[in-house]
Amino acid sequence: MKNLLTIAGLALLSALATALLAFMALELMPCSWFGSASEGACGYGAVFAVMGAAPIVFLLLLVLLFIGYARRQAKPAKSEP
Numbered sequence: 001m002k003n004l005l006t007i008a009g010l011a012l013l014s015a016l017a018t019a020l021l022a023f024m025a026l027e028l029m030p031c032s033w034f035g036s037a038s039e040g041a042c043g044y045g046a047v048f049a050v051m052g053a054a055p056i057v058f059l060l061l062l063v064l065l066f067i068g069y070a071r072r073q074a075k076p077a078k079s080e081p
Helices: 002-028 038-074
Strands: none
Touching: 002 038
8 A cells, every 4th residue: 555655646746847937938948949920829739849748758757756766765774883
């Protein structure tokens, strides 16, 4: 049960980090990256770019968190003399 809660927590942490990065990207990406601002092309381009990148970022963060967690768990406990 502990492992399942850990996996769920890591997935939630990854989702929150992805949402934060997506929001920051939408706020900071220049409109010139997505064409003209007419007819909302800039806004739609930015939203679709973030929607395309979000699953990749989520999976990458999740894998990195899993690796970090597994390495931390695999270290032998230090015994004090």
